[in-house]
Amino acid sequence: MNATAIILAGGKSSRMGTNKALLPMDGKPNIELIKDQLTPFFSDIIVVTNDFEAYEFLKVPMVKDEYVGKGPLAGIHTGLKNSNTETNFFVACDMPFVSGELAQYLVSLCENYDAVVPNINGTLHPLFSVFKKETLPKIEQCLQAERLRIRDFLNEVAVLFVHENDIDPVLVGNIEKVFYNMNYPVDYEKARNWLKQ
Known part of the structure; x- marks a missing residue:
């Protein structure tokens, strides 16, 4: 299925105290690590950001929020509006440990739904999810x-919630x-320790 991968990088990183996307991970900025893991599975990658200069090095299209300061939902809106694919x-x-294989699998499940959202051990992950372009009017509302x-x-939309037993067969x-996800400095240290292992 033809789909676009959209990286949301419009947050203020206030809890981290510095830009989370640019934290060094394995010798490169965290956002580049994410991009590299998605590139084999998606021919189109977009970054939603209000700071184009910070992410020029990624050499991918960048788009700015139309609804500034409205959080991740505004980022999803911007990504959908600027994507050339329905899914x-x-x-x-x-x-930092996003799985391209899992992303592709979630995309494959979206055919008859407006969205596919993981629900892992009772926690929803809408920022590791699939959304159809046709949901734009609902998001705008x-x-x-x-x-x-x-x-x-x-x-307000038709969502397929995917649980851990659904993704076990495709998850490496x-x-x-x-x-x-890394919100605080302690989270970043834990991620770096994982990488060392």
Whole structure:
């Protein structure tokens, strides 16, 4: 299935105290690690950011939020609006162990749904999910009504929730690592230790 991978890098990283996307991981910025893991599976990759200069080195198309300061839902809106494909995989820029194989698998499940969202051990991961372009009007309604929680939007579309036993057959490696995201300096240190191992 033809799909675009969209990396969300529009956050302020306030809890980390520095730009999470640019933290060095394995000798390269974290966001480059994510891009490298997606490149074999997606011919189109877009970065949603309000700081083009910071990510020029990635050499991929970049787009700015239309709804500035409205959080991840606004980033999903921007990605969908600027994508050339109906189906789109989204990932946050603070997930260093993203699996391209798993992303491709989630895309393959989306045919009869508006979205595919992992629910791993009771935790939803809307920033490692697949969304169809046709959900744009619903997202715009939510943004205009200041209903900025992704969960509110998910209540209004046809979602396939994927659980850990659904992805076990296609997942190579540790499920905790694949869905791990770095919000605080201690999270970054844990990720670096994993890499060393």
